[in-house]
Amino acid sequence: SQELEQSPQSLIVQEGKNLTINCTSSKTLYGLYWYKQKYGEGLIFLMMLQKGGEEKSHEKITAKLDEKKQQSSLHITASQPSHAGIYLCGADRYSGGSNYKLTFGKGTLLTVNP
Amino acid sequence: DGGITQSPKYLFRKEGQNVTLSCEQNLNHDAMYWYRQDPGQGLRLIYYSQIVNDFQKGDIAEGYSVSREKKESFPLTVTSAQKNPTAFYLCASKVGGALNTEAFFGQGTRLTVV
Numbered sequence: 001s002q003e004l005e006q007s008p009q010s011l012i013v014q015e016g017k018n019l020t021i022n023c024t025s026s027k028t029l030y031g032l033y034w035y036k037q038k039y040g041e042g043l044i045f046l047m048m049l050q051k052g053g054e055e056k057s058h059e060k061i062t063a064k065l066d067e068k069k070q071q072s073s074l075h076i077t078a079s080q081p082s083h084a085g086i087y088l089c090g091a092d093r094y095s096g097g098s099n100y101k102l103t104f105g106k107g108t109l110l111t112v113n114p
Numbered sequence: 115d116g117g118i119t120q121s122p123k124y125l126f127r128k129e130g131q132n133v134t135l136s137c138e139q140n141l142n143h144d145a146m147y148w149y150r151q152d153p154g155q156g157l158r159l160i161y162y163s164q165i166v167n168d169f170q171k172g173d174i175a176e177g178y179s180v181s182r183e184k185k186e187s188f189p190l191t192v193t194s195a196q197k198n199p200t201a202f203y204l205c206a207s208k209v210g211g212a213l214n215t216e217a218f219f220g221q222g223t224r225l226t227v228v
Contacts, residue, residue, distance in 0.1 A: 030213045042221045103159060105156055
């Protein structure tokens, strides 16, 4: 089963509209990462949230982590074509001994129509 | 400039042949990761390594092998046992043993097996 569930799977918005992407974990998170990917390229780091209730913003993108540290949302205000791409949430998962693995959700494909 | 490099960007192989994907980083990171990305599947973890000469299987390790003889390098071999090798492969690195640290990604290798 997917450890991180993202919704929606895809999203089409008109330029200028606001939108929200959600990421839910069945287990309490140590922290939560948000990345963006252009098709066929590597991932670009957006932001990381560590504390319950934390909120961070970068330009027109705001991310929040809920108090229980099991759900995060990414909100884009006044979307632009440059926001188009795949948004992925990720988290460190304990995997035994002194090991942690970095896992991701399935991603949300965002299309912004001019 | 520090970074993580994957090569080649595109790779074609005949069915039944093994192929090795390169991943090199000069960020002095201990932890390195290999992911496979298929449409609609997000990033699935193949193998990861927290330190030189040690690595762990991820969620979809069957048909793949890795080595970690040097801190800078984490090559991935796609063997003939991998049933569906055609995919986009991403390598990442981060500060080892540390939670909530940014992972840096390469630009990916698109492998096509014919």
